[in-house]
Amino acid sequence: MSGGETTAPIDMTRTWAPQVPAFREVVERSLTAVARAPDLVSIIQRHRFHGSPRDKQAGADWLSNRLGAPPNPTRLLMTGGTQNTLMVLFSRLASQGAAIAAEKLTYAAIGQLAMLGRISVLPVDIDEDGMRDDSLESLCKAHNLAAVYINPTGHNPTTSMMSLERRQKVVRVARKYALPIIEDDVHGLIANNAPPPLASIAPDLTWYLMSVSKCLGIGLRTAYLIAPSDDGLADLLRPIPSVSSWFVPGLSAAIITHLIESGAASHIVGQISKEIAARQDIAQEMLGHLGMMRTNKSSLHVWIDLPSPWTAEPFIQAARTKGVILRHPRVFATPGTNVEQNIRASLIAPSTHEDLRRGLSVLATLLLSRT
Known part of the structure; x- marks a missing residue:
């Protein structure tokens, strides 16, 4: 960023059907x-x-x-x-x-x-x-x-x-x-x-x-x-x-x-599947080499295993300071379940591939920093 310009936060919290050209x-x-x-x-x-x-x-x-x-x-x-x-x-x-x-x-x-x-x-x-x-x-x-x-x-x-x-x-x-x-x-x-x-x-x-x-x-x-x-x-x-x-x-x-x-409807589903696959390719490119990501080719999000000493809350706060918004994984936990070592990151919420790359780049940097 320069010249006083600001960049909107990249929301990686929600999953829904991605936008596709035919829709x-x-x-x-x-x-x-x-x-x-x-x-x-x-x-x-x-x-x-x-x-x-x-x-x-x-x-x-x-x-x-x-x-x-x-x-x-x-x-x-x-x-x-x-x-x-x-x-x-x-x-x-x-x-x-x-x-x-x-x-x-x-x-x-x-x-x-x-x-x-x-x-x-x-x-x-x-x-x-x-x-x-x-x-x-x-x-x-x-x-x-x-x-x-x-x-x-x-x-x-x-x-x-x-x-x-x-x-x-x-x-x-x-x-x-x-x-x-x-x-x-x-x-x-x-x-x-x-x-x-x-x-x-x-x-x-x-x-x-x-x-x-x-x-x-x-x-x-x-x-x-x-x-x-x-x-x-x-x-x-x-x-x-x-x-x-x-x-x-x-x-x-x-x-x-x-x-x-x-x-x-079937045509839209086919296009959505292709868009998800394209975003999964970006995720593999940006995070796959770290060995910390769980996903499948059809998933709307990735599930990240946080390396020590990271836990969910500090990681979420660190990401927020760099313009990336994440959900706390406790929302997915049933009573008595500890889920402090994982983060879900939506691949669909970022509106463009460029925004997705920016968001994943922030996450990759944080995962490598471990501080």
């Missing part, structure tokens, strides 16, 4: 199509509830790209996003005072949602392959768990990609103890060559959740939920028919369905 054009086409639809007034002025039959069929067809075959649309809902859906699932599967299991490092909202429902979250040990089945079984033996929440594909925050063998082992434990699985597959459609989801291995046990936030856009505020059975879905919905907070926004549903039916 504006295809969304404009979908918006135009929806605006010209004969039922536009109903789309705006009426509840869409959990999607029209057309919405559900389009969603089932699209999710077949991940599941291997289209799920029965009678088991599928469109909802108002991941967090609203998790709140409903937690409240219906677990009574107040009950416990659910989750990876010891997990999606930052899990603890907050469980707290709202007065539900305990019990940590399951993880390794480089994700949730450990032996640790889950130990919890099942010691506690009457209501469900297990798991993010096996591009785990947030560690980026691990659970192997097929481990998925099968986790399913065996869940089946042994009749434990419902809540699978958050938010990265599933952007994860190249990922093993099949748990919902494909154990569809009768799994509540499968796929948000469009990472593969289309977080502003659409929409997720898909696939229930283990028609009866399970009916039981979920029966007591809460008028709770509209998790209904899908009508305009979002119409836009997403048009994107799917036109083929634009």
Whole structure:
């Protein structure tokens, strides 16, 4: 910097779908199509509830790209996003005072949602392959768990990609103890060559959740939920028919369905995957040689092992003084989990490749300084 110029801070906290060239054009086409639809007034002025039959069929067809075959649309809902859906699932599967299991490092909202429902979250040990089945079984033996929440594909925050063998082992434990699985597959459609989801291995046990936030856009505020059975879905919905907070926004549903039916959604996902890969290449170039970074080619972020004597708080403060903003890893920790030796850095939040390089350069310098 010179001549009194200042450079805006580089935010590396959040992960969402990266901007890609085709997005504006295809969304404009979908918006135009929806605006010209004969039922536009109903789309705006009426509840869409959990999607029209057309919405559900389009969603089932699209999710077949991940599941291997289209799920029965009678088991599928469109909802108002991941967090609203998790709140409903937690409240219906677990009574107040009950416990659910989750990876010891997990999606930052899990603890907050469980707290709202007065539900305990019990940590399951993880390794480089994700949730450990032996640790889950130990919890099942010691506690009457209501469900297990798991993010096996591009785990947030560690980026691990659970192997097929481990998925099968986790399913065996869940089946042994009749434990419902809540699978958050938010990265599933952007994860190249990922093993099949748990919902494909154990569809009768799994509540499968796929948000469009990472593969289309977080502003659409929409997720898909696939229930283990028609009866399970009916039981979920029966007591809460008028709770509209998790209904899908009508305009979002119409836009997403048009994107799917036109083929634009798959095109966007392909472009997003390419952009993520390009940013991963930059991360490998800037940090890979340090041997402190964990990631996978489809991940929106990297998970950094801090060298001694660094711990999270001093590292975050040092980065901030150099214009890089990071989140404290404690937001991902379940109760009793120490996570002071790691940092998650988003590769997507920086708006340009140049900003990403600048941010990663700051992190590399700090990691090498160790002071």
